[in-house]
Structure formats: structure tokens, C-alpha cells
Amino acid sequence: MPASIIAPAVPVAAASISSEVRLAYVLQHFWQAYEPTSPVTIGVPGQQAQVEVAVADAGFFDQRQPYPPAPIWHEWQGREVPFFFGPAAGQPLLTLQSGRALVHADLVSAAFYLLSGWQEYFSEERDQHGRFPYAASVQHQYGFVDVPVVNCYFEVLRTAVEHVTGEQLRPRRWLGGAKWAAFVTHDVDSLFGSWKAPAKAALQQGRLLETFQIAMRSLAGVDAWNNLEAVQATARKHGAPSTFFMLGSTQKAANGTPNADYRVSAPGMQRRLRNLQASGAELSVHGSIGTATDAAKLRREKQLLPGTVSGNRFHYLSWEPRLTPGLVDAEGFGYDSTLGFPEHFGFRNSYCLPFQPFNFATGRACSFLEIPLNVMDATLHHPSYLQLAPQEILPALEPMLQEIERFGGVCTLLWHNDHFDPANTVTGPRQFAALMEYLRSRNVAFMTGQQIVNDQKPS
Template sequence: MNNKFDYILELFYAIYSIDFPVEISYGLDGLSKIQISKGDTSFFDGDSAQPETVVWKVWNEEKIPFLFDGNDEKEIIGVVNGQVIINYDIIASSFFFLSGWQEYKTQQKDRLGRFPYSESIQYKLNLVELPLVNYYFDILKQALEQVYDKELKVKLWGDGEYGTFISHDIDLCESAWKQGSLSELARGRVSSPFYLLSKKLFSNDDWFNFDLIMELEKRHLAKSTFYFLCENKKVNNYPNADYDISDKKFLPVFDNILKNESELGIHGSLGTSNDAAKLKLEMRKIPGDIEGGRFHALVYDIHKTPDIIEEAGLKYDSTLGFAEHIGFRNSFCFPFFPYDIKNDQPYKFLEIPLMVMDATLKMKKYMGLTPDEAGKAISSLMREVRKFNGCFSILWHNNFYSNYKFSGWREIMEQVLQEGSTEGSRYFTGKEISDIYRSQMR
């Protein structure tokens, strides 16, 4: 467990500024100022995907589970002879979630090869909207503050209270005239198709709306990352882009995005999550050095995709969220290095976990919420992230800014920006987060 302990501490130190030497032991050594009790970690020698039992305790007014321990009678933190003892194994519990252990050990996949939310322990314990690992880290943080009599602060967001990472996967930007018209006709609005068609013919499709998105963001001093799909053929009958990335009309779009200090990234098409050569070919179709991306349809196979990301030379990824439900796939509201379970060491690329995807909220087969309900759900998730001064990560597709087929959804994104401004968020591109994070590691 030594590598795993170092890994968890490294992620802890990357978040909090600690400029003094600390003594933390994993296991009760009777000497160190802070000692973290070891649970039954033989779990990680086996092939079970999830632990069979958990114990529940209250921390920070929230009921949270501890793994690898059967005794719920202990205090979470105790003091013995001036030494602070953390009585539950926050290291193994954190490692379980951050490493994606349950995905690594399960055989369950959906039709796109994704780990299904319904198979996750977060679903079974009903806590996908809690960043549990941050609760575990908070226990260690308070122990450190108590022993060393110093306040620990998050050091990643400059003068901001928390960070926000807005991203846009560009799947469809030429189809409002068709899909928007059908949706309008279904609502009995017979004149809209003429408007949408003439807009497409004489200027741009209503979903070709990059300027509109950037205008809205500028009003809140925000910026974002645009992930472009570089494949427009279907794969296994699943659609990729509705546009050709090599079309000259994208050149001014790319220019504008960069001029606004936003970022261009790769939206790896279906199949690239296990094909580094294809991913690299696609990356070359977007100008500049591409440092990060997200796979289309959130396809990510823990056995293959991390190696593909490294082989393609990407510095960060932002695929890890559940398509079916908003919340925390790794139960963590900060960037982190994914873990290579096979070689028992962290990967070099950074994961900026995805917490909210618009389609997750809207689609009937996922959460099926109205825009109003969705706004409330996002707001409560943002509160959870703010509790820990974390990094709120949200994906809003460009067509969700359109009044055609997606009316009411742009306003929800505007609410998110408004709430961010009110609550002291700062906005970062994925590349900036990756740079800041690495520069703060000790």
C-alpha cells in the first residue's frame, strides 16, 4: 500500500499549500504526530469490484461511508498523548474511488463499452452527488490544522473562491435547419423552418453559434474550452460530427476562440479511445498544440484509454463523468492523476473530472429534467464543490445555446455563469488548469 499512500498524499499536497514539514504515518506507529489507521487492505489483492460492507459516520454534517472497516463505534478523529489518530482508513477509501478500482475489476459495460452508472457503488449507496474523497481529505486537513495550528488553504484558483471549467463538445453545428425545424413543427410553429433554412443559406446554421457562446462568457469574465470532432463518418452506426473540420469556415472560428484566450481541444471520435494512431491523426487537424480533450459520448475504457491518452501526448483529459447522472464518477471535485493499477503507479496525464453534462440532465433515458429542475440540480452540485473550494466542471454543447430544439437551456448556462460570478468563481481552460496544477505540486 506504500505507493498508494504516496499517491493519495501527493494529490492532497497538490491542493493545499503546506509550507512546513509534517509527520503523517499510515498505520498506527505510536510516534507520528498524525496517524491514519489502516483498514483491511487485503481487498486490493483480490478481484472484487466493490467492498461488501461499509460503515457510516457523520462528517461536516453529511453522512459518509468508510470502506474496509467493520466497526462504526469509533470517533473519526481522536487525540492520544498529543498525537492525532484518524480512526478510519481514509487512504484506502480515497484510493478505491480515485483509482477507478470498481471500473477496473468489473465486466459490466454498456453498448458503447462504458462503465454503467447503475453498476457503481455511488449508485448503490446513493451518493454520486457527494465528493466523498474531499470529505476524507477534509478529515486529514482538520487533523493537520489541529496539530500544527495553521490554516490550510486551497492554492489553485488565485484570488477566486473556487475554479470553474466550462467546456463545449462540438458534435453538431450544421443541423438546426433540419433537427430544429422538425422540433418546431412538432410544436406547431410552421414558420420557423423557413427562418432556419434562410439563416443557413444566407449566413450560418443557427447551431454554428461560437460567437454567441463567447459573448455570453465574456460578460462574466469567463472563458472556456472547445473540443472539436475531426471525424464525420458514423462508427458502428453511432454518429460523429455533422461537419467537416477541414472546411475553411472554421479558420476564423479557431482564430476567435484563441483571441478570447479560450482553448481548442480534441473531441476524440468514436473508436479513438482505444486507437492512439487515429487519435493523433485527428489532433493534427486542429491548429496549434493540442494539450487535452474529451472522448465523444464519454467513451473511456479504464484498461486501454489512459495508455492511449499518454501515447497521443495529451497532458489532460476530461472524460470522466457518468453520462447517466450528474455528479462525481471518482467522488472527487478536483483534478487528479488517474492511477495505473496494473503498474501500481499514477499516470502522467491529469484528469479534470466532468461533473455536469447538459444531455445528462435533459435526455429522457438519463435524468429527464426540465430546464428549471436542471438549474436547481446544478446549483446544489456547485454548492458541494464550493464547500471544498474545488473545480466545478461543466459541459454545455453548442446546440444547447439555441432556441431551436433546446429552448430554455441557454438560460440555465447563463444562471451558472451568474452564480459563479456572485460566489467568487474564477474561470480556467483545461490547459490552464493542467499548467497551474503541475506548477503547484511539491
């Protein structure tokens, strides 16, 4: 792993995380992933369980190290899957006996490690924005960011359960009985910034009158990015409700990172937001820089939005694993949708379903639902990220989308409002339309965050 970039100032404070806690956390999510079936016991050796899962972590979770030994790759259902904590190469993953099933991989430890975000919590790696970097992850090191490995582990368990019960264990269905779902979101960072690039170009070429006219149109609110209603109409044309994540602060962060260039509390903006809600959009908080570690500030920004607000996504995908999960939980959010790598599309926690993050400070699952972020427009062509050409975007994403559909998961798509600018020909309206048409062609259920919470989160 790379050397530390910025060590977090937040100290490690973790409760004792026993094997029983890890087993309960993993099984909680396993049973949420499938429709109910006949009762079956899943446990470790010595518990007389019908499905027995090996224990092979060798005390890893007592050491508080961020990275385990390298995974061993095994073929499962025609693909090579990385298995942390065994079994050794050449050994079977699963043995089926009369009325019993023996899982020879320590799937509980491996699933807990990835799903809980253990590597982020115990790593000191952070980037210039205080985020755990993709380059420091096991997903990057072993090349499986676009494969939901925890879902693969669950498929091994599913096979064992089906053998014991004699019943098919079906993935859960979504709104209207769809096999999978899509969550279409828009982070609203700027409404008045489209003029800057053309104005700069005109100024550099000495076209002073044109520069002045461009600036005046923006000041009058005539800006290609001041387009929330048009964004909603575009998504609705493809059959999807829009979820807008709205920034509540106009102050730059201490390091100069910008927040909003609009005031969400302005009367005119409040009217627009209420109208968007009335026409089917969902409004959620886009926690400004600093709110991922400041509960009071996040609470104030939540209160600025009209109506009932259930969701949050932090600006710049800020997330301090040692503080943020407990903070989001305490503030009563129904869901968060921050956890994706800005540098690469895929699965930050190696899971394609919503899940309840693990709170290491308390040793329990959080009560809010994390709806993982899978793909962001900026990731696809930002100079620091993937730099895909327009024609490369959908082919690059299709394998990941096929994984989500295969496991009955949720595809969370982030397309910023400024990327709906017709001048954007790289990650703009045309690329958004191609992705939406693909999703429609695969009979996805388009849902808001709150609908996903209502459908998936246990009571």
C-alpha cells in the first residue's frame, strides 16, 4: 500500500468486535438480500449449525491492522473471485452433505472486512480532501473494484442454504417486482458557473463586450447550469424520479474548496424546491465541506430544506470513517449515499445492495441505510480520474451494471446538474441519455432514496 498522504487527526476508538458480532452483522445483511425461506442455522464450527462456515482469520481482527493477507482466488460460478481468509488454493469452497453444508472459506470474516469498511477505519491513508483514497484500497491493489465480492460470498452461502432447505433462495425484488433498481441523483454544487469558461476565453481573445454580456446574463440568472427544472424533466422523460442533493453553505472550506454559489435559504430558491417536490422530486442534504465531522453544522443545513428530508450525501464525498457514521446516525437520517470512490466507478464496500454501515465505536450496525454510490459523471472524464472518451463510457460501465442486475442490487448514478449543460459533449446530456436508455432496456425500477429505504430497510 502507498505511504500515508495525510494522517487523520481522529484517533482510533473501537469497541471489542467479537466473532459473534461479526457473524451477526454479516448474517443480518445476508438475510436482507434474499426473500424469506424456511429457518436454517448458519454458524461456525462447534455451534452445530446446519451451514457451518470455517474460521480462518488467525486473530486478524484483534490486531487492528488495516490490511489482511492477500486473498486467494477461487473459481465460483464461472469466474475468479478473491477470497480473504482461505481456503488454500486447490481446496473446495463448499462441501454438501446430507442435511448439512460445510463452507471452507471464512466468508464471515471476509464479508465483514469488506462490508464494514475495516480498511478505511484502521488505515491512516487520506487524500488532500481528507478522504480514504482508492489507491490505498484492497479493491485497487487486487483489481476487483467493479465486482461486488461480498455478493459473491453471499452466493456461496445461498448455495449452502438451498442445499439444506431444499428451497430456492430468491433475491429480493424491488418496486413493482423488478429484479434490480436505479437511484438517479444530482448533486447541485453550482447554478451560476457556466459563464466562467466562455467568459475567460472571450477575455483572453480581447472580446471585452462579449465578456461583459456573458457575465451579465449569469448575474440575471440566465445560466446553463441554473437548470433544476430541466434536469428533473430530462430524468422524468426516461422514467426516473430525480433526487437533488442541495448544498446549505456558500462559505469555502479552509483549504479553499468551494461550496455552493447559491443560497438554498433564499425565498426564490425555496419556492423552486417546493415546486420540484410537488412534481415528484426528492430533496436531500448535500452536506457541505466540514459537515462530515460537524453534527451541528449538518443539522443546520438539513433544516434549510423544505418538507421532510431523509437523505444525505457529503460534498466531495467527504467521509471520516472514525466519526461520520455515528454522526449521520445521531442526526436521524434515513439514508446516506456518499460511499463510492471518486477515482473509479464500482463498489467501495464490495457490495451492490444498500447496507447498514458498521459503527466501530459502538460495535453495532448503524440504523441508517447506506445506498452506495456506483458511478459519478466526473469520475468518467476528470483529469485526475479515468479520462474516458464519450464513446467509451457505456461500454466501460456495462460489466458493472450487469453485476448489479445479476445480484438484484441498486445502481446509484450521480449526474451533476452542470453536466446537463449542452456544451458538455463528454459527460453531458447525450451520455446521460445513453446510460438511462440502457437501464430502461434492462427493466430497472427507478426509485428515490426514500423509496429504497421503505422497500429495503428492516423495521
